[in-house]
Amino acid sequence: MATEQRDYYQVLGVDREATPDAIKKAYFKLAGTYHPDVKGTGSDEKFREVQTAYDVLSDAQKRARYNQYGTAEESYGGFQPGTDPLADLFDGIFGGGNRTRRSGVPMPVRGDDLRHDVTMTLEEAVLGVEKTVRFQRWESCNDCEGSGAKTGTKAETCPQCQGSGQTFTQKNMFIGTFTQAQTCSRCRGTGKMIASPCPTCTGMGRVRKMRERSIKIPAGVDTDMRMPLRGEGDAGERGGPAGDVYLVFDVEEHDVFKRDGTDLYCQVPISFPQAALGATINVPLIDGTEELKVPEGTQSGHQFTLRGQGVPEVHGRGKGDLHVLLQVDVPRKLTSEQRELLKQFAATLGEEHEHKGLFGKLFGHG
Ligand SMILES: [Zn+2]
Ligand SMILES: [Zn+2]
Structure with a gap:
């Protein structure tokens, strides 16, 4: 991944002000020349370079980002400081909107991104947890090495399009002659014909498999936060990269604690004498208890704040607080x-x- 990257404009041989149309034209010309199935000048590496450059420059957003930062990558890898797993950047990625395929040219196709929901308790979310996640994904077929052709046979080049995946028709119009490209109907744009399909994957080159992984989930995640697992999604096609998996967290409600961001809230009952005379009581923490000094004359509904006993911020920037709301218990039954x-x-x-009137007056407004 970290190989040296050439300037995308140079790769396509266009200048920085090139119109989308000019970029498209330059791309089709180069893709035709360097396509790996083309005899003589075909080159896998060159083709991929052209492909990558086009992928970025043909997308207005990616192109703008590339112009500005020199890269089209959105830097949201994992939970590094400065990145926000809550960002809406991931929205719209599910469902495979990210395919690189743009025309009838049989080019590598990136695998789909997958979503996997992870349910966890509040304790796990606050303290961090290692979880085993299992999900189904498409993997490249081992038996045919992804070619889709039965062992000992090879996929043939499509005779109709000579492997380019597209056919051309010329249209004469009064302002000139236009060439129109269409996806090859014989090979459906793959450029290949498989005479005897691999029985394991029925010629698809990919098989559905269960993947199991152990994942360290950092302390502080919350419901709807997402964590990407790069390259763990569906396998790509024709040498394309694999997609990603997005873990989407769902933190369960807790019996004792309510959560608001990094702060926790709980209610603790104390007796009337404790409130009136003052006392040291135990308050619950997410992983134990802590003593709290309740001063004499504490009113029902008074809130104490235990600094730093809340939820850690997911990027490691400090911890929230625990707010303890005291509730004075009015005895329901009294001995004589x-x-x-x-x-x-x-x-x-x-x-x-x-x-009744006494308690009503003392606590009625508590
Ligand atoms: Zn196969
Ligand atoms: Zn064809």
Whole structure:
């Protein structure tokens, strides 16, 4: 991948201001010359170079990016700092919108991208986890090495298009003669005819296989975040590169914690005496507990924040907080002794209410 890259405009022999039409023309000329099936001047490497250059320059977005950055690659590889797995960059990639095939010329076709959903618990998302993922994909057939032809036989060059994958018709119009290219009907644009297909892949050159991989998922992922596995998608055709797999995360709801970005929230009950007198209580963390000092006279609904006890930021830039909401538990049943004591307590407040009224006044607005 990291081989030296020639300037795409040079490769196609056009200048930087070339119109899409001029680029297309230059490409067809070169592709015809360097196509690997063409005798004499055919060259796989040269053809691929032309192909890559055209792929970039024929796409307005890629061309703009190339002009600006000198590369058409979007730099969203993995979870490196500075990249955002949430970015919408991946949208629209699913479903194989990325094929490089643009005309009847039998050119390498990149394999499709695949999506694989990964469900995980909140604990796994917060702490990071290694998961085994299994997915179906197309792989190049081993028996025929992807050619689609039965062992011992070879795919023949299509006699109708001589392997170019397209046929031409000339049209005379009053402003000149035009040549129109069409996908060859005999070989459906592949340029090849297979007399005896490989029985393993029925001539397709690819077979469906189950792939299993162990993946380290970093701490901090959230629902709908995506992680690309480069080159793990469907095998390409005619020497094209494999597609990618996008893991799409789904983090389950948690019984105790609610999550908002990198912050966690939970409710912790404390008793009325604890709230009134002050106490040290245990609050739950995602991986244990921590002591929290509740000062005397703490009101129901008061929120404490434990800094750094939330979710790590997925790029490793710090951690969120845990917000603990205290809820004072009103006893539902009292013994007669407790009832008597509470009445005495109420009396000290100068109130003659029943205990119901007392709690109602103390906590009703909590
Ligand atoms: Zn095969
Ligand atoms: Zn043909």
